[in-house]
Structures are given as structure tokens and as C-alpha cells.
Amino acid sequence: MGPPHAAAAARARAARGLHRHALPGRFRAQGRAEAQGLHAALHARVPATQGGPRATARRLPPSEPAAAGGPRSDHRQRAHARALRAHRLATAAGHDPGLQPRDHVRSAAGPGGGGVGLRARRRPGEGRVTPRGCRPVVASIEVLPLRIPFRYAFEHHLAARREARPQLVRLRLSDGSVGYGEALPRPYLTGETEASARAALEGPLAALILGREVAGLSGARALIESAAARAAREREPAAFCGVELALLDAAGRSEGRPVTDVLGGARRAELSYPAAVAGFMPASALRIFLREARRRGARLVKLKVGRADDLERVALARAVLGYDIDLVVDANGAWTAREAIARLRALERFGLTAAEQPVARDDVAGLARVRREAATPIMADESLSTLADARRLIAHGACDLWNLRVGKCGGLLATRALALLAQEHGIGCVLGVLVGETGILGAAGRQLAACHGAFRWLEHEGAALKRGDPVELPPVTAGRAARPLGPGLGFTLDEARLAALADQPLRVSA
Template identity: 30%
Template sequence: MKITAIKTYPVRIPLKPERRMISALGKHDVSNYLVLRIETDAGIEGAGEATVLCRWSGETVWGAQAIVDRVFTPLLIGQDPCDIETINQILDRTSQGNWFAKSALEMACWDIKGKAAAQPVYELLGGAVRSRSIKCRFSMGAYSLERAQRRTQELVAAGFTTIKVKVGTNPDEDVARVKMVRETMGPDLELTIDANSGWDAATAIAAMKRMSDYNVALFEQPTPRGDFAALAEVRRAIEPEIMADDICFDLADAKECIRNEACDVINVYPGKNGGISKTAAIVSYAAEHGIPCSIGSNLELDIASAAMCHAVVGCPNMNIEQYPGDILGPEYHEISIVKNPLKIEGPVITIPDSPGLGIEVDWGLVEAHAVD
């Protein structure tokens, strides 16, 4: 089988007003993402999604489209999409970074490989090690106290047992928000926080001490990207466990986290890591060193969310039972661009056992929401 064409579609999908995100990275009201289709001479197509946010990875929908169209596509035409190792080698020797663009291409190849084998992607990763129904936490933005209280009440009523609160902005406001969420959700449900690299070590430690009475179970990415020593400093100084996320894009980053004893758990997902294969490699390496992994999110649409689910179902060390992840991106958006949206009921997302990624893109709807 050979790749014959790669077609790209920049799309603009608004978030539901009640789900719009506020964090240390700023506001996220509309998703400008890249959706792509890989065509083959066997008539099998694969879909991919680059969930790009400029302040997160430095990628934009326009840059992702340009590098896919002008750099990667000429090299991938004629390649076997089922030879994913070679596909990744081509992408990596051609470009540094560009994780989400690479991931979109790689997940589309996994989609094709699964369809060709008549198997879901998680079977190709070694088989299902957990249920296809995955229980998630809810990621709450850095909202006002009134909005945080109202959202917490709604989330508890919807069955969420873990709520993540965005912090990393103004410490006084963040502490007050965490206090409000804890008081509203009660003492028995799990509360985690995420600073998205918004604080230095001293600020993170001081803020966490002020939140010591709120039973925070996990502190995600308190310190800036690239500063492994700062993350380790916070880990030594506070009681809650530390999750590495923004600081860990590839296997080299994961090795530095572990070498510096900087975290208790590593957050991974295919977009950030450059593909499903690279996520699996990080998860496997972390397992060898006794570090559990969980799944993060960039507020994906159904395509990338399906890729995330397959990684969770197929990777044993994706310890979402103890550390619930974030795979609810489709529920944040006003529309779905697939004909069979992933089933989301409260905190639980379920992927089908269909071949490939298990989703069928509505290309007419994609074209309707494409932007110049």
C-alpha cells in the first residue's frame, strides 16, 4: 500500500460558552485546528488532527498546514502508511519539533493500518489492557468564584469524582478559587490543580502551603517548561504529588524528569508527544522506572481524542485508574466533525471497537468549517 495524497483542512470550531477555557496560557474560546486526510492506492483513507495552540507548542494552524503540505507531504507520497516506524523517521529527520503536525500524520497512518488489518488501533498496540470506557476528570478554567462554584455543582451532579482547577495566574485569586471548589464539592471527592507552568518554584510552594487545608491530591506542572530542577524543588517541598506535563514533550524530556526525580507521574498524549508511537515509548520507559503515566489534553476534537483513547486502552502503564486523565475535548466544542461522535456521558468517554481509530469523519462538515 502506498500514500497517494495528503489533504489538509484548517478548521475553526467554537467552544461552548460554558466550557471556554481560562488558564495561565490565556483564554481558549475557539479552536483553530488542522484536520487532514491521507489517501492510498488501496482505497483506504486515514484521518488526523493537529490540535495546535501557539502558546502551548508554538504551532499554529497555518504553520501546521504549511509544513504538512510543503515539507512532509512530498516526502511521504509513495511511502507505506503501515510502516509507521519509517514514517516517524522521515518526519523526525526532516523537522525538529512540530509535534502536533507530526502527530496528525502519524495517527492517520495508524487509522489506515488498523483499517487494513480490520483491527482497532489498541489491538495493534498489543491489545486492550483496560475497558474502552474511560473515566476522566474535568478540567475547570481559572474562573471567577461565582462561576467556579456553579460549575462545580454541575460537575458533581454529572457524576465527576475528580475535578482539576486551573491555577498559575494571580495566587490570591487562585487560592480563593481552589477553596471555593473544595467547599462546594465536599471533602470526599478528589481535587487536583494545574498551573500550566505559570509560577516559579517559590510562588508554587508558597501557594500550595496556603492551600494545605483543601486536600489537593495532585499538583500538575507548577513551574516553567525546561526547568527540571525547579519542578524537583517543588516536589521536595510540598505534600501533594507532582505531575509533569508542559515540561515533557518527548522521551528525552521524560528521561530528564525521571533523572531529576522531578515528578510522581507523567502526563502524555499523542499530540504533544508527536504521535501514538512516541506516547507509547514514553509510557513504557516510565514503567521501567516505576513512574505511572496519565493522559492530558489540548481540548481535542473527536479524531485526536480517539487516538488518545487508543493509547490509554492499549498501554498498561497509562494509570488512569489512579490518575484520571482529560479526554473530554469533543464535549467542549459546539459541533462534532465526525459522523459517529465518541460517546461521552458525564466523566466517561467510550471508543468503539471498529477498525482503525474507529471514527468516520464528515468531510463535508470539515469543508464547511474550513477557513482560508
């Protein structure tokens, strides 16, 4: 003869069977009463679970009659009672208090198959495992504004900066995977401010992806394209970039695949970074910068122009660099079309490789005029951040080159689309950087450069400018750097540095 609780379980199952066979009402009532009494007796003797203290179930007091009907059906009432009982057992045994009663299910875990198992529906952003067979969903988004000081001021016609204010985006999936993106809004590039970018990240962009399924990198790409079609990639490309990178990074880490798998596949493991960029600085400092650039093996130098001493500064650059290193001037929209034509004609004797953004951002007709009347090839930068901008530049025949930057063009997928469009129309492309960007945007740029071989040159700002970066990447040495290897964007995050640089984060949960 089996143990007493096994016999009691058999009698309880027999009593429950009365209800399943729909016997007359008096027998159903008798069966309910017997079943509840037997359940109370059975669970008063539930043995201790392995690894935890003995859990004692609540008995029905003598004064509490068995339920004889009510708003719930009998089977729903019994299911609810089982769930509540499982919750009490789990709490007494010290299980995760974050689990809800509906998260507990019966299993064959205990002696005689009558134990209580737990199936967790984890709260958003707490890094818990998605049940097998279920796809992870976007559980939470956090915006972490950073303040990264510079070692020296970086100046051009449109801005003078002594620090960078990137906004990191931390995105968690329900399977525990975490991805990071970066939004670095610049009003003169995309019209976005720090406040508007944060509002977009907190509101409409978060609403588009929170709670949505992410079936690996391909699912992340589909979700990104859906969000882009419905919302803000054209209006808020910097903010959209932050969400896109975080989503791709999280999906790649969840699946164990690099983001290059959705960018056409990596074609090279090592990248060449020949370019150095010089902002406005005194002549003595510029001379030192140029000598150091030549010593490090730079093959191209970009020099900011747009001031009265442009001729002297370009002459100094050629005197230090010689003519075997390419020289690009960048006016950041400082001139009118007429001024640009005159200035560039005066500088032509120094053998310029290109002139970047000679006129204001919105003066596409003026840009086209400069291209027609000046001999130096013209590159668009501030005039180009979206697909609509690109089509307008093509329609006007406004430039020979595009300066693409992941942070201003709406993310990796949009930047790649612009690069392919440029290739289709015979326009050269440069992959640039935003001054003060962290290694998150840097890693994204490297992954794109590894997949798209048509960039004329790659730019980087070097490690000397910023006084801290929470992201670690393979260093640029002698103008060469490795592509980050590993899932997602491939970078390594230093949590201590991140905490030191971050302000109070904003958390948006599903």
C-alpha cells in the first residue's frame, strides 16, 4: 500500500473526475466538497522541497465552507486556488518574490509528482531568460547622458567645443541580452538638440519598439525598417541612430552574431585610417599637429578654414606636409557661393584634394554653383544627413563627394543605403566621425567600413582629444586598426568609466 498522501491524491483525482463527467448537481456539490477537503489534507503534508525549508500550505478553517458556485466556473476556481497555493509555497521556500502568482505552474518536481515548479515571466530589463520556444522582446530602454571633457578645445566655423555630450542608449531584451547605442545630436547637422533627441528617445521611438519581438539580427533589421517607415529616421536621424545601434547590438549579442551579417558581410579584418583632422588653433600648435600627423603616417589631412588667415594656414600645411600627402579644406558652410569660388581659386595652387561644405547647409543651389565654377572637387557634409537630402544633392548635381557619418545619417542601415546610392550615381564617399563620439559610434563605423569597400578614406579623431571613453576598441596604430570582433557591435564596455561619465539615467520599460 502506498504512502498516505498518495492515497489521498488518488481520492482527490477521483473526486475531481465527478465534475468532468457532469453528474447531477448533488453529486457535483459532494465531489467539490470532498475534493477541497482532500486537497487541504494533501497539501498540509507536502514534504520539504529540495534545497529549501519545509513549506506548509494554508488549510481551510472549519468555519470556511467549500465554494458551491459563484461568478467563476469550478475549473477556473480550482486553477486560481492552485496558483495562489503555489505562490505561497514559493514565497515560503524563498523563491524570487518578483514572480507573480500566474507565473507559477504545477510540475512533476516533487515526490510522487506532486511538487511545485516555477516558470518565470521576468520583469522588463531584469536580465531573465526567455522561455524556450519564445522569441525575446524589447524589455526596457535607458538613456544615459554623458559628459566627456576634452583635453583641448576643438573649433570650426559652426562650433567650439571643450566637451562632448553623447546620449548612450542601453536596451535590454527579455532574454537578458543588453545592447548599447549612441545619439550625438548636433543642431547644425540634423536640426536636433540634446533635449529634442532625448524627448524622441523617451517618447515616440521607445513606443515603436518596446514590447516588440526581436528574432535575431534579421528580426532587428525588420523592426528598424518598420520603425523608420513609421517615424523619425528622416526627422530625427541622430536619435534614431541611438535606438538602431542598441537594437542591433542587443540582437547580435543574443544570437551570437556580429552586425556585419546584416551589412552584407565583412570583407576585411583590418582597416586603414589615413586621415587626421585639424581644427582652428594657433600657428605654433598647428605646426606641431601637422608634424605629428606626418610622423604617424597620415596620408591625408583635413584643415578647417573659414577665417581671414586661411591662405597662411594652408601654406603652412603644405610647407610641413609636402605635396605627397592629400590636403582637404573644410569651411563648415562659412562662405557664400561667390566667396567660396574666390577663396577656392586662391587656394588651388596648393593642390587641394577636396573642399568640404563651402556654403551653408541649405544652399544646395549655391553648392552646385561652386562645383561648376571652382576646379577643386566639392564634398557635401552638413547638407547631407537623410535620403531626401541625398536625392536633392543628386538632382542639383551639387557635389563630387559625400561625407557620411553613422551618427548624423540615422544609423548603420541608413548610412549603408546612402553609400550604395552614391556608388550607383558615381559619387565618392568618405566615412567621417562626429567630434567627441564614443567608441560605440566608432565601432559602428568600423563594422560598416569592413563591409563596404568603396569609401575613399576613413576618418577618426584619435585618442588624444577626449579625457575618457567608456568603450574600448582596438587602437589605431600607424594609421591601421582592427575591426572589433565578437557579437553585436563587438566593443567592450567599461562599466566603471560609464558610471563616472554618466548623469542620472532615464529608464523606459515596457
